[in-house]
Amino acid sequence: MKASETQRAIEAVWRIESARLVASLARLVRDVGLAEELAQDALVTALERWPEAGIPANPGAWLMATAKHRAIDQLRRSKRFERKSEELGHELEAQRDLAVPDLESALDDDIGDDLLRLVFVSCHPVLSTEARVALTLRLLGGLTTAEIARAFLTPEPTIAQRIVRAKRTLAEARVPFEVPRGPERAERLTSVLEVLYLVFNEGYTATSGSDWVRPALCEDALRLGRILAELAPEEPEVHGLVSLMEIQASRLRARTTPTGEPILLLDQNRARWDLLLIRRGLAALERAEALGGQGPYVLQAAIAACHARARTAEETDWVQIATLYAALVQRVPSPIIELNRAVAVSMAFGPAAALGIVDELASIPSLQRYHLLPSVRGDLLAKLERFEEARAEFERAASLTHNQRERDLLLARAAACAQGITGGV
Numbered sequence: 001m002k003a004s005e006t007q008r009a010i011e012a013v014w015r016i017e018s019a020r021l022v023a024s025l026a027r028l029v030r031d032v033g034l035a036e037e038l039a040q041d042a043l044v045t046a047l048e049r050w051p052e053a054g055i056p057a058n059p060g061a062w063l064m065a066t067a068k069h070r071a072i073d074q075l076r077r078s079k080r081f082e083r084k085s086e087e088l089g090h091e092l093e094a095q096r097d098l099a100v101p102d103l104e105s106a107l108d109d110d111i112g113d114d115l116l117r118l119v120f121v122s123c124h125p126v127l128s129t130e131a132r133v134a135l136t137l138r139l140l141g142g143l144t145t146a147e148i149a150r151a152f153l154t155p156e157p158t159i160a161q162r163i164v165r166a167k168r169t170l171a172e173a174r175v176p177f178e179v180p181r182g183p184e185r186a187e188r189l190t191s192v193l194e195v196l197y198l199v200f201n202e203g204y205t206a207t208s209g210s211d212w213v214r215p216a217l218c219e220d221a222l223r224l225g226r227i228l229a230e231l232a233p234e235e236p237e238v239h240g241l242v243s244l245m246e247i248q249a250s251r252l253r254a255r256t257t258p259t260g261e262p263i264l265l266l267d268q269n270r271a272r273w274d275l276l277l278i279r280r281g282l283a284a285l286e287r288a289e290a291l292g293g294q295g296p297y298v299l300q301a302a303i304a305a306c307h308a309r310a311r312t313a314e315e316t317d318w319v320q321i322a323t324l325y326a327a328l329v330q331r332v333p334s335p336i337i338e339l340n341r342a343v344a345v346s347m348a349f350g351p352a353a354a355l356g357i358v359d360e361l362a363s364i365p366s367l368q369r370y371h372l373l374p375s376v377r378g379d380l381l382a383k384l385e386r387f388e389e390a391r392a393e394f395e396r397a398a399s400l401t402h403n404q405r406e407r408d409l410l411l412a413r414a415a416a417c418a419q420g421i422t423g424g425v
Contacts, residue, residue: 006051014043016216017060018142023114025067027177029075032121033167036139038074042067115140115220116227117177122166123191125184126173131166132188134159136195140224141202141217150207150402151198179231189232193241193297196221196228200245204252208402212262218249229284236293239284243301246281247308250274262409266313278308299328318348335364339376351383371400375410382417391417 018039025035042063056062122136130152137148145163149156180188203217225242232238254272255263263269285301303324310316325341339361346354358377367373378393394414398407 006055007047009055010043010046010050013046013055013059013063015142015214017063018043019115019118019140019220020060021063021067022139023118024064025071026118026121027114028068028071030174030177031171032118032135032139032175033171034074036167038067038071039063041070113224113227116224117179119192119195119224120179120185120188121170121175121177123188123195124170124173124175125187126169126175127166128162129191129194131162131169132191133195133198134162135166136192137198137202138163140195140220141199143199143202144208146402147202147207151202185231186235189228189235189238192228193237196225196245197241197297200225200248204248205406206403210260210404212256212260212403212405213252215252218245218252221245222249234291236288236291237295237297239288239291240293240295240298240301243281243284243288244297244304246277246284247301247304250277250281250308256405260405262405265307270311270313273308281305281308294327294331296328296332299324299331303328316347318344322348335361335367336370336372339367339373342380343376346380346383351380355380355384369400371397371406371410373397374400378410378413378417382413385420387417387420390414 021039021042022032022035025038026032029035029038045066046059046063050056118139119136122139123132127135134148134152137143137151138145143151145160146156148163149159152159179185200218200221203214203219203221206212206214222242222245225238225245229238229242250273251265251268253274254268254270257263281301282305285298285305288298288301303321306317306321306324322341322344325337325344329337329341338357342354342357342361345357355377358373358380361367361373362377374393375397378390378397381387381390381393391414394410394417398410398414401407401410
């Protein structure tokens, strides 16, 4: 395997394994920042050794073993060793010589869902809401600081500072590595849901890289969402988010060609949608609505359900979708939601009705470098046969996206406009 191929393989392994690695290490060392450092050390070792030795048969286990040994060595040398030993149990205090095997056992012991614990630790009330979400995206999703910044439409240095300060705050507060109970769990639930929502979205439409989707991120977010639904059965927004993720995940197989090119919603082969996930999603939505849910996740799930119920793209109830988006933007004022509403308005009432909405959004600072704004505007202009303007918008959108697959799609649409072709590519 060439060095470049090995590098890409290591990056892919890291995306998949980093969250579990950090979570398991955090259970051992009781320090999220230290756990991430140890995981990063294991990654550096992999970057040094794998190009020559080859990628191991089980790369996740290799990273875990490497990080585990580094954790044990560091704990043995560290001045914090006695405190960490005490946290692991009185047995370690009594028999210091048995520390290493007991530490290894602690790492390998399956005592619950470490990823779920990691989410709740990252969403502890000692952190600001923004810091909770940024840190959990970093730890759970393995996202880079740049990717998180794009998700928040926030400068990258701001996100970096939030993450560093959050880890320091958690360490100083000695936050326990556990799933909270009672009122404390409810207090953190809103941030947890936001984190899972953003992690799922990063998997559903990757903000950067060469892949249009990252199914592993969607699977992690959905799995944790299902667990949360069991932990908080009377919370309609939990069921709303689970419904939304189930329905969106049902389309994953239909969202790309065999070679990875994006397939837009209206062009997807709906026979490839996962009917089991759709049924699960609709059932979760019914449960949320029965609990009186009218929050943002329930409304978004209702929008997704409109698509799921349509047997063909032509049968989609766009008027209902536009109505639901109007209700959503009332609950959560957001220029991005308003942009989505414009798309629905276009489908329901024509592109001219939506163009005015999009043009008003163009002056909002947070959308100045948001690639979907010129993308949507380009689509509306193409449908109005204003092809030269549409081409320029698609080219601008392509210059702003950080995902290679999406860039190729937008440039193809620009080329189609240059030939006077209206439809999507």
